[in-house]
Structure formats: structure tokens, C-alpha cells
Amino acid sequence: MEGNIPNSLARGKLRLAPLRSGEQPLTGADVVQLHMAANQGADNTEPNEKATLPIRRVMDRNINVKDISTDFRVAASALDTGQLVKDPYFTLFEAVGALEIMDPKMDSGFLKEGESLEDEFKVMRELLPEEVVGLMDQMLCHEMAWHMGHPLSTSIFTSYHIDRLLWPEPKKLEDARFDRSGGADPGNGMLHIVLRAYCEEDFVSNLYNRTLLDHVKTINIQDLLAGAIRFTQQYSMDRNIKQAIMTRLTFRQRLLHAVASDLNPDKDAQIQCWKHCLELVDELFESHRVEMTVHGAFSIKIQRTLASSVPPRPMVEISFIDAHVFLRGICRDASEVYRVLGCQGSSSILNFTYVFQSRKPEPSIYVRCLLQSLIFHDMKVLGSITIAKLIFDDLEELVLPADILLDPANGNVEAPHDPRFQIAKEMQGFVLRVGDAENLDVDLRKYTSEKPLTEGEATSTEIWSFPLSSWAYYYKLRQMEWIVQLGFELNIYQNDELSGMYWYLSQLAGARSQHLERMQNFANGRFRQSKRLSASQMRSFRRCLTFLDVALLETSATQWFAIALSKLYAALSHFPLLPRRPEPLPYNSSELRHALRMKPFMQLSIPELPSYDELAAATLVVLPNEVGTEGQGIEERVSSTLDIADEAAKVARKEWEAVSKLDPETARYSNCGEWWLGSVKNIIRACIACSIAIATTKKGFQHAKSLSDVLTIELPEAGQRYHDFWVVPKLSTRRQHR
Secondary structure, eight states: OGGGSOHHHHHTTEEEOOOOTTOOOOOHHHHHHHHHHHHHHGGGSOTTOOEEEOSSOOOOTTOOOOOOHHHHHHHHHTSOTTOOOOOTTSOHHHHHHTSOSSOTTTOTTOOOTTOOSSOOOOTTSOOOHHHHHHHHHHHHHHHHHHHTTOOGGGTGGGBHHHHHHHSSOOSSGGGOSSOTTOOSOOOOHIIIIIIHHHHHHHHHSOBTTBOSSTTSOHHHHHHHHHHHHHHHHHSOOOHHHHHHHHHHHHHHHHHHHHHHTTTOSOHHHHHHHHHHHHHHHHHHHHGGGGOOOOTTSBOGGGGGGSOOOSOOOOOOOOOHHHHHHHHHHHHHHHHHHGGGGGOOSHHHHHHHHHHHHTOSSOOOHHHHHHHHHHHEETTEETTTEEHHHHHHHHHHHHTOTTOGGGOGGGGGOOOTTSHHHHHHHHHHHHHHOGGGHHHHHHHHGGGSOOOOEEEOTTTOEEEOOOHHHHHHHHHHHHHHHHHHHHHHHTTOSOGGGHHHHHHHHHHHHHHHHHHHHHHHHHHHHHHHHOOSOOHHHHHHHHHHHHHHHHHHHHHHHHHHHHHHHHHHHHHHHTTTTSOOOSSOOTTOOHHHHHHHHHGGGTTOOSSOOOOHHHHHHHTOSSOGGGTTOOSHHHHHHHHHHHHHHHHHHHHHHHHHHHHHTSOHHHHTOTTSHHHHHHHHHHHHHHHHHHHHHHHHHHHHHHHOSOGGGTEEEEOOOTTSSSBTTBOOOEEEEOGGGO
């Protein structure tokens, strides 16, 4: 409980007795008095001396205390919402020290009337075999709660058995046991052999670079599990219960092996290992019926023994069914994540990562971290590819097919006067300083035989390729698109922002499309100028040109779909149809929100960001001087906007269908085909839904000038859409107008 008391109280070794019936919690004034009294007596208190104070006010004629609670509340009520008062001499330390102790919301040591400090659970009591199954399944539920993101203090560390193993801290594996008396044979094999081995397997695994019992070798835990299996085989019990225990111990063996060798480059072996775990997960679920729950084996009171600065939290409890589903997902996703080791090329790795991470339900934290480690570990990509090799491979695919700048032989040249030596030096500098791409492009021209393209016969303007700058700019635009699309997935944008943000997405996609066309022109020009190409050079050009074709098709499809939704929401915004907040938010305006949406890109010089006026004007259906008029021009503009949206949705659907028909090698999705195709088909479904929404809006507009009289609208949340990037409204006709 000393963790909740100001440091001066802790230094004085003053301990407060539990709150008794009829007594009141300490107020802020009480804490101040105790704080000052402790400072006065701290120097005269022996280090090991502990005093117990009753809960009452400390009165001292030398201390003048004034209760300022009322004055404080009156002063605080005069502050506006969001206004902050800061005193440089009142720090966070003083603020935390002034919190009331003996408050059940803040003090983990607070005891209710009749409550004991610790539960009277006996860890050493004899366990029935079915109780062992019950404890194993309860621990599994808490373990899955931890994998879901809940803290250890509210999940695994609520177990008395695990607490006994880990505290006091064991110096060696033999010390991690339920019986700390040091006896040779404590008996009770179901507890000290079977359950102990099961518990310790939870903590020897390396998860998210956090280890518990990290000084214990995996082989030692495997030996414990093997010994527990042998003991269970010889133990006389019901056959179904014995099989249930054996299944759980065997599962832990295989899970430990899979996790301990998670970075094994042998893809097939790891996939098979996780599939074995997956098979046993279903057996765990089927044998759960034989378990017997052990009440009191898990308690939130163990939080009082943990060093923590956070208030007490309730224990997280999930059902065994939910734990089974989540564990099954971990094993399934872990068996599939190793497909990334078969990816060839940077675009294939990027596609795999994109579709794998965006699956629903999303992979667990452990699996996502595993994917990250498989892709990049020890400065290598996929275990063997250097960073420079990955970048050069991507440059070849995008802007430099069969180019001397990427010739591996350049690194073998040692003569400084040789242009290839300088090329190798400059390209290595590019890997370290991508931001200097434009200057490097200019410097490299003197070492290559690049010829510029000319624009127009009259002007003969020379256009240089700037390959490194073009590569960097392409990925800049791609990242900007993803950031905007992520805003739709996370429901960041307000309803009245949807039209503007989809318009901005269409602008980014349009800029990327123009940039791809520019790179395509240079690639085609170099291909036409090249003579006597070798087989490897032909493959390089073919790979580059097919990638550019696919990228152009996907970018155009994105642009048209964004235009369709932007125009649809612009038409809907003209009528009071989109759901709005009942009242304006404080400190909120359209201009401020525009600045907030553009904030991630404020440091970029290109592409130029749209101003608020440009964004607002682009999403208007009616010109400003026509607002409020009843002329035919307004209706024609709304109808024309819906026609543009309809045509754009049709083009988008057609192009996304063309994308879905690409073969795996061309579209670079060889190792994630079903996921990639599923994502594209969901976008096609969204295009169809968009066309239906546009048709419904047109029909309603023909029957009434106010769409709110004839239509209702629903904006699906993320997870309820065909694709989370595309917010397609659901429109329906009111009953009286059907």
C-alpha cells in the first residue's frame, strides 16, 4: 500500500490501518497533515521501524490547515472548457501525492468491511485430474486475454499458481516450484509435475521481445513437459480426463517448439509445425467438457503485490469459446504468415504485407510482430536479402530496367577512374540518403549514356528521366494515398468531410497516374533505343513494363471510384440528408479541420496541397451565388453531378474487374492469391453498391426536390462495409413513397 502514499510517508515507514466500519476516507487536508508529520519524524525513525496510525485527523497546534475544497470547486467552475491553469511549482509528483488514499478507485490496498487482505486460497492443496484440466483451461483464457492486449496484471498474473512460481524470483529452474520449502519430494504429482510444467511453458517463450524466465533454456522446459506426459500416462484416472491432460501438454510442447523456432528459414517445416498446433486446438475445445472449475485460483488481489503506479483494474475474464477462437486464429495465421518467405521481389512482399495485415478478423499482435521479424531481421530482408539489394530490385522494376546503374558488376570495379566505380559509390550513397535523389540523378548522368526525350518538334524541350527522384516521388504519392484511405478505415472524417476527402484522394491518384505515365514513356523509349538485348535484359524490361501497366490500371480504378463517391456525397450534402452532430463542437470549424487533415503533408513541397477554398469549391454542387435560389440551374447541377458519379462508378467497376482478372505473376500476388482477390472483389461489390446508391438518389430526386422527404441514409462503420477504404452510403426509400 506504500506505493499509493507520498514519498515522505514511505520514508517515515508510517503504515495506515485498513478502513474500519463507520470511518471516513482521508481528505486532501488529512494527507497534507500526515505528509508534514512524517517529515518532522522521519529523521528519528529507525529504518526497520513500522508504526500503525489509526484513521483520524492529525491535530497539531503548530500546523495551520485550511480546507480549500469549496474554494477550489468555485474557482474551477469559472474555467472554460479546455482552459488549463499551470503552476510551475506544482508538478505531477505533487499532484499524484495529493490524491486521496483509501479510495477504492485509486488504492489497490483498500479493504471493504469484512474483506481480508489476501484470499485464503491454498496453492498446495491436492488437485483432482479434472481440476487440473479446469486450471489449464482457465490459464488459457487469461493467456489469450493477454494476447488480445490486456495487461499481465489483469490476466495471467491473477493466478495464484503462477504467482507462486515467479515470486520470490527464481534464480534457476529448480527454484520455480509451488513448494518453496526445499523438500525433496512434495508428492501431489498432478500439481507439482503436470500443472507446474504447463504453467512454466507460458513464460519461457519469447513474445514481442519480452521474456519471462529468459534465463531458462527451451530444452529444459521441453524436458519438464515430457516428464509430465510420462507421469500422466502412468497415472490411474478416467480415460477421457487423461486424454484431455495429454492433449494440453502435447499442445504446449508443439507450441513451444513453434515459437522457439519462429525465425527458422525452413518455411515448410514451420508451416507444418503450426498446423500440428492447429489440429490440437480443436481437440482442446472438444475435451473441455471434462474440466472442473477451481474457484478462487485467480484473484485481482494479487495486484497488491505487484510494483505498479496505475490504479487497480478489474480482472479480465473471457469465455473458453472466445479463447478457443482466438487461439485458433493465432495458429492459423502463424501457419500462413510464412508464405512471405516465398515472395519474389519488393512489390510481391508489399502486396503480401498489405493484404495479410488487412484481413478480417485482423491477425493477433504476435503474428503481426512475427511477420515484421520475418520480413526484416538482423539487417536482412526475408533472411537473406540486403537492404540495398531490395531497393535496387524495386528500382529495376519501376524505373531502371536493364540499366547500368544497377549492374552488380559495378561493385567489383576497383579503379577510381572507371565510371562504374563512381556509379557504385553514388548508388550506395543513394541507399543511405534517399532525400538527395534529385542531386544524385544529375551527378550520375556524366557516367551513363542517358539521352533525354524531346517534347514537341517546335520547342525541342529536353526532358530527363530523373529515375531515382521518380522512384522516391512514386512512393511518396502512394504513402499519401494510404494515409488518406486509412482515415476512412478509422472513421476519422466527419460526414460532411467525405466528399472533400474523396476528392483529395482522386487528386492524389490522378497525380500518381500521370507520374506512372511519365515513367512508362521513358521505359518504352529506352526499350526502343536498345539493341541486341540479352535474355536477362528482356526479362527486366518485360517485368518493368508489366508492372507499370498494372499500376496504371489500379491507380485509374482508384481515381474513378474516388470521383464517384466524391460527387455522390456532394449531391447528398446539398440536402439535409447526411447525419450531422446535434450541436457544433467547441473549437471546431471547417477551416481548422482542413488544416488538421493536411497536417501530415504540410512539410512536403510537392505535390502542392489544396487550400481550404479549393477543397470547398471542388465539392460544391451549386455555385455560391446560386445558393438559396429555386431556379432550374440548381436542379440541373444536382442531376449533372449524379450523372458524373454514375459514369465514374461504372468505369471504376470495369477497371477493378480488369484488375481481378490479372494473373498472379503479373499482379505480384503469387503467395497471397485468395486474400488479394478477395480484397479486389470486395471493392467491386462496393462499386456495385455505389451505383445502386446513385440510382436510388436519382429516383428520389425525380420525385421530390428535398431528398430527406423520400430517402433515408445509413453510413456503415468500418467492419460493416464491403471494403473499409470505401464508405458507400446505404439509401432506401421511405415507406410512404414506395
